[in-house]
Amino acid sequence: MFIRRTLKKFGPAMPFNCLNCKNDVYMNLIRIRKWFVVLIYPIPFYSKYFLKCNTCGWTIRLTSREQIQAAKQLCQVTLAFNKGEMTKEKYLEAVQGLKPEQFMPARPNPELMKQAA
Ligand SMILES: [Zn+2]
Numbered sequence: 001m002f003i004r005r006t007l008k009k010f011g012p013a014m015p016f017n018c019l020n021c022k023n024d025v026y027m028n029l030i031r032i033r034k035w036f037v038v039l040i041y042p043i044p045f046y047s048k049y050f051l052k053c054n055t056c057g058w059t060i061r062l063t064s065r066e067q068i069q070a071a072k073q074l075c076q077v078t079l080a081f082n083k084g085e086m087t088k089e090k091y092l093e094a095v096q097g098l099k100p101e102q103f104m105p106a107r108p109n110p111e112l113m114k115q116a117a
Contacts, residue, residue: 004035004042013051013074014100021056028052029071062103070098
């Protein structure tokens with residue numbers, strides 16, 4: 001038996017002014033999962049979600065199912081916005097509707113949206 005660690009990247013969740021490095025960045029949603037591998041069968045025993053600054057690596061741990069769900073939806077609306085499928089106003093409305101303040105220590109800054117786009 002051995003332990004395997006996997007990292008899943010869900011992509012950018014939200015433009016944000018990082019509290020650690022002070023850069024205007026995307027917080028990216030990631031999941032770290034650890035598996036026991038018994039013979040050839042992987043069994044997950046650890047699964048944690050984080051939002052991670054793509055510049056300095058600073059992370060915020062997501063602690064509830066609601067937060068994880070909201071972060072995944074943020075990734076979807078951010079992707080749609082970056083593809084040009086959404087106006088800035090609609091995007092901002094969608095982001096605020098997902099209440100990022102439930103896991104971000106600050107609100108998203110609308111001015112960062114155009115830099116992040
Ligand atoms: Zn940072």
